[in-house]
Structures are given as C-alpha cells and as structure tokens.
Amino acid sequence: MNTTVVTVDKEHPDAKVMEEAGRVLKEGGLVAFPTETVYGLGGDGLNPDSSRKIYQAKGRPSDNPLIIHIADMESLDKIVKAIPLKARKMAEAFWPGPLTMIFEKSSVVPYETTGGLESVAVRMPSHPVAAALIRAGGGYVAAPSANTSGRPSPTRASHVREDLEGKIDMIIDGGSVGIGLESTIVDFTEDEPVILRPGYINQEMMEDVIGQVKVDRGLLITDENVRPKAPGMKYRHYAPQASLTIVEGKAEDTIAYINTQCAKLKAEGKGAGVIATDETRGSYQAAVVKSIGTRRDEEGIARHLFGILREFDEEKVDAIFSESFDTPKMGQAIMNRLLKAAGHHIIRL
Numbered sequence: 001m002n003t004t005v006v007t008v009d010k011e012h013p014d015a016k017v018m019e020e021a022g023r024v025l026k027e028g029g030l031v032a033f034p035t036e037t038v039y040g041l042g043g044d045g046l047n048p049d050s051s052r053k054i055y056q057a058k059g060r061p062s063d064n065p066l067i068i069h070i071a072d073m074e075s076l077d078k079i080v081k082a083i084p085l086k087a088r089k090m091a092e093a094f095w096p097g098p099l100t101m102i103f104e105k106s107s108v109v110p111y112e113t114t115g116g117l118e119s120v121a122v123r124m125p126s127h128p129v130a131a132a133l134i135r136a137g138g139g140y141v142a143a144p145s146a147n148t149s150g151r152p153s154p155t156r157a158s159h160v161r162e163d164l165e166g167k168i169d170m171i172i173d174g175g176s177v178g179i180g181l182e183s184t185i186v187d188f189t190e191d192e193p194v195i196l197r198p199g200y201i202n203q204e205m206m207e208d209v210i211g212q213v214k215v216d217r218g219l220l221i222t223d224e225n226v227r228p229k230a231p232g233m234k235y236r237h238y239a240p241q242a243s244l245t246i247v248e249g250k251a252e253d254t255i256a257y258i259n260t261q262c263a264k265l266k267a268e269g270k271g272a273g274v275i276a277t278d279e280t281r282g283s284y285q286a287a288v289v290k291s292i293g294t295r296r297d298e299e300g301i302a303r304h305l306f307g308i309l310r311e312f313d314e315e316k317v318d319a320i321f322s323e324s325f326d327t328p329k330m331g332q333a334i335m336n337r338l339l340k341a342a343g344h345h346i347i348r349l
C-alpha cells in the first residue's frame, strides 16, 4: 500500500487536507494523526472493518480495545448508555484534553472496536488537527497509538513512518506532540471511578473535581499475576531491543551502581547505554549516554521518554540502565511506562 504523508500546520491545518483525510476514514481507510498525547492510528470507530484493519496494521491482539475519539459532547450520547454525573463533571473540567473515560457502550458501537467488551473508552482530544480530523471523518475516530504493537508510542511522525509506512493510507505530520504519554484512563462503569492508566491528568487533579478516585490494584502491584483491568495494560509494551533496567536510589548511589555494571559489561565485550538527566549525564562511563532532560522539568522528561527508548534501538548496545523518575505530578505515569518498558526489572538501592 502507498502511504500518503502530508505535513500540516499544527494550529491551522489545511482544510483541503483534512477533508481528504476525513474521506479516507469514511471509506474505511486508516489515517495516523497527531494528538496532544501521542500520535494515533485512526479509523471509523463505528465501522467494524476499520477496527479490524487497525489491529492488523499494528499487529495488536484483538482483545485490546480501542479508544473512540469525539469532537463534541453531543457525540457522546450516541455511543454510551448513560453518562454518570461524575463523568460529566470530569468532561467539563478536562475535555477536550488527555483524559479517556470508560462507559457502558450503546449498540451502535461494534464489538470489533471494544475488543468484545460491553464498555467503550471515549476521549475528546484538544489537538486542533485531531479535532479537525474527527469532524471531517464522521465524528467517531477509533484510535490506538500509531505504533507497531509492543513498540514505544510515537511522539513524532517519523516514529509512525518507521512502524506503519506501507500499511496505512495516510500519515498527517503535525510535528512533535506536547505531552508524550498516552491519556489517563478512568473507568466509570463501577460505583466508584477507577484509574486504569495514569497520565498527565493525575489522581489529585481528578479528586479536586469529583472526590475520591481509586487506582486499579493491577497498576500498583508489580506482580505479573495480578491482572490490570484495562486489557492493554497486561501486554509487555514500549520495550527497546536491548534489556532495560531501572535503577532507583540517591543520585550518587545510582551513578556508582550503573558505572560498575557498565564496566562489567565492557569487560565482557558488551556495550551499555544509560538514560541519564542533564544533571548527571557527565558522570556516566558508558558507551552511549542520553539525557532525557533536566529533573527540573518533569513534563520534558515525560515528553522525551518514548523517543529516547526508540533512539536506543538505533544504537548497538546490549543493556540499557535508566535512572528512576518518581517526579511529583507525572511520576506515576512516567514510571508506569518505564516499568513496562523494563519488563518490571528495577533495582532498588
């Protein structure tokens, strides 16, 4: 398949391009597009064939449901059975934005889109290109992250091209994304709202709006046998080709530990890489040292994480060590992704 790649202005995407992209979606094709979180791989969420194509292009297991993206509140009524009051308040506070909510689905939503579930995940993105595409494409765009299943989510169009060029109809290049980690997912199908995936919108921000919000037990426990509630969270994800180990501890202890490990690997003729920060990058003796940014800017750390994991796949290293980033606001989201990338391999000093 020939994949058309078009570049648009992030704030004011060309109307003709968006119209064409919308036509592709309405005809059952697939279009990758930027959102404020990561790049999405869009298809018509109400068309079962489109959803099947999404799974195929990504190599994604078909029991891992897709998020339907909408552009206005009116669109929500058609795809859900009911909107709980707390969910409505959350929508008022955080939509459009990086928040996904789970509802009981209505009959118009095909099981192909929900991975066979009776519930549906819905998000209203704030990115102007995403909003324009949803409107042009009929109002309901099913879109998982636009990466090959298992690889880090794409934060720029070149990442999408690496994974999906030749497999989808179109890629809309709107530059780098703002947040860099996928949306927060909150389940509203139980009595109490539950966070299924941490993201930029954190527990405290939500509790300020609706009171108590629980966190899915499967997210907190690093035991592979406790199943997370969001089907996608059980899959190994984001993993670079080299083995990844997270090292948690005081800066000087972390540096000493990682340098010792790197020296051992070097003696065995193996190359090591380090995910460092601007503050520590000069202290490592490893073949490849990459800074994820400064610790003073946790949003920057979040934005660079997936890109840096992809960059390591270009390097000839056998093992990667990463510092730990338990930062105040986005720490839970950052560490959730990093732990998955590391297959939960963490050394606590």
Ligand code: AMP
Binding pocket: 064, 065, 066, 067, 102, 114, 117, 119, 120, 121, 143, 144, 145, 182, 185, 196, 197, 229, 230, 231, 232, 233
């Ligand atoms: P992605 O689109 O790649 O960001 O992945 C979407 C995530 O949303 C996956 O982890 C899914 O398991 C989760 N998800 C989507 N729909 C539902 C649902 N109905 N119930 C629970 N989790 C869902």
Ligand code: MG
Binding pocket: 144, 145, 153
């Ligand atoms: Mg994904």
